[in-house]
Amino acid sequence: MAFGRSVPLVALAALLVAGPALAIGSFSPSAFKFATTVPDDGKADPAGWQEASAELNFVDTRSIIPHLWSCRVRVGMPLRTGALGPVSPESAAEMSAGIATEASGTVIHSRPEWLGAEFCVAFKEEMTRLFRRDHPSLAPE
Numbered sequence: 001m002a003f004g005r006s007v008p009l010v011a012l013a014a015l016l017v018a019g020p021a022l023a024i025g026s027f028s029p030s031a032f033k034f035a036t037t038v039p040d041d042g043k044a045d046p047a048g049w050q051e052a053s054a055e056l057n058f059v060d061t062r063s064i065i066p067h068l069w070s071c072r073v074r075v076g077m078p079l080r081t082g083a084l085g086p087v088s089p090e091s092a093a094e095m096s097a098g099i100a101t102e103a104s105g106t107v108i109h110s111r112p113e114w115l116g117a118e119f120c121v122a123f124k125e126e127m128t129r130l131f132r133r134d135h136p137s138l139a140p141e
Helices: 002-018 089-108 116-134
Strands: 035-038 049-060 067-077
Touching (some): 049 089, 067 089, 067 116
């Protein structure tokens, strides 16, 4: 009986080791590789634009058999704002990882179980809401 219950845990441990975008309890900023898509012209405010696309892995271990899925997210923000000044790719990645971590915890616990596609829609909506709440000068309209 003990062996039967340990198989899902071994599979989960293997996934955690193999999935670089997933950290236990939080997402790593390294999952968000920001690149400039519109250079800062030095005139407008906000100015320029940078984006990152990330494949984030999720594991729901609330049942005996863990549920695994991933969501592709795209995050974009200005290179410079009046409120924050310059926004480096590293700062953008830190903010995005924090927002993704908070959003995943909120969304995963809002239902007893999820289908991956439904979770991804709710997760992206929650990320947008949190960006607007925490970083209004960066959030899309």
